Amino acid sequence: MSDMLVRLYDLPDSQPIMAEMEKQGITIRRAIAPEKHIVLDWIREFFSEAWASEADVAMCHHPSTCIIAVDEAEKKIVGFACYEATYKAFFGPTGVDPAYRGRGIGKALLFKAMEGLRELGYAYGAIGGAGPTEFYAKSVGAIPIPGSTYSVYKGMLKRPAPRAGDQ
Numbered sequence: 522m523s524d525m526l527v528r529l530y531d532l533p534d535s536q537p538i539m540a541e542m543e544k545q546g547i548t549i550r551r552a553i554a555p556e557k558h559i560v561l562d563w564i565r566e567f568f569s570e571a572w573a574s575e576a577d578v579a580m581c582h583h584p585s586t587c588i589i590a591v592d593e594a595e596k597k598i599v600g601f602a603c604y605e606a607t608y609k610a611f612f613g614p615t616g617v618d619p620a621y622r623g624r625g626i627g628k629a630l631l632f633k634a635m636e637g638l639r640e641l642g643y644a645y646g647a648i649g650g651a652g653p654t655e656f657y658a659k660s661v662g663a664i665p666i667p668g669s670t671y672s673v674y675k676g677m678l679k680r681p682a683p684r685a686g687d688q
C-alpha cells in the first residue's frame with residue numbers, strides 16, 4: 522500500500538454529495554468528546570484496535586478531526602474518517618459499516634475531512650497507506666506517491682498473534 526496525494530486547492534464541489542446524505546437521513550459531522558467511548562468501541566468492533574487508537578488521537582484535537590456519519594433514524598454511527606491523527610496533513614483511517622457501503626457515505630466523509638485539511642491551510646493532503654486506491658482516485662483525484670509503500674508506518678508495533686491456550 523502506498524500513500525496518495527490530493528490537491529486540496531482543486532477539490533470538487535461537495536454540495537451534491539452532502540445533499541444526497543441529507544436525503545438519506547445521514548448526518549456528516551465532527552465527533553465530539555462525550556461520544557469518544559461510543560465511536561472508539563464502534564471502530565474496534567468493525568475495524569481494529571490500531572484504527573481506534575488513531576481515532577482517539579483525532580478526537581483529542583480541538584476541534585475534533587474525527588468525522589462521523591450518523592444514521593438519524595437509527596441514532597447510530599455508520600462510518601468515520603480521521604485526519605491529522607498520525608501525521609500532519611494526513612487523512613485516515615476511514616471506514617463505513619458494511620451494511621451502509623455503496624451509498625456515498627465514504628465519499629462524503631472523505632470530502633468533509635479533506636475540506637478540514639484545506640481549512641487548516643494545507644495545499645495538499647496525503648492519504649496514508651491507501652487501500653482502495655480507485656475509491657480515492659475517483660472521489661478526490663488522488664494520485665499515488667512514488668516510493669511510499671511503507672510510509673510512516675514502517676516498523677510499527679503490532680499486537681502479537683494470539684498463542685495457543687490464550688483465553
Ligand SMILES: CC(C)(COP(=O)(O)OP(=O)(O)OC[C@H]1O[C@@H](n2cnc3c(N)ncnc32)[C@H](O)[C@@H]1OP(=O)(O)O)[C@@H](O)C(=O)NCCC(=O)NCCS
Nearest residue numbers: 615616617622623624625626627628650651652653655656
Ligand atoms: C472504502 C470505503 C470507506 C468506501 O465507503 P463507501 O461508503 O462504500 O463508498 P462510496 O459509496 O462513498 O463510494 C464512492 C465511489 O467510490 C467507489 N468505491 C467505493 N469503494 C470502492 C473500492 N473499494 N474500490 C473502488 N471503488 C470504490 C464507489 O463505487 C463510488 O463510485 P461512484 O461515485 O462512481 O458511484 C468502504 O468500502 C470501507 O469501509 N472499506 C473498508 C475499510 C477501508 O478499506 N478503508 C480505507 C482504508 S485506506
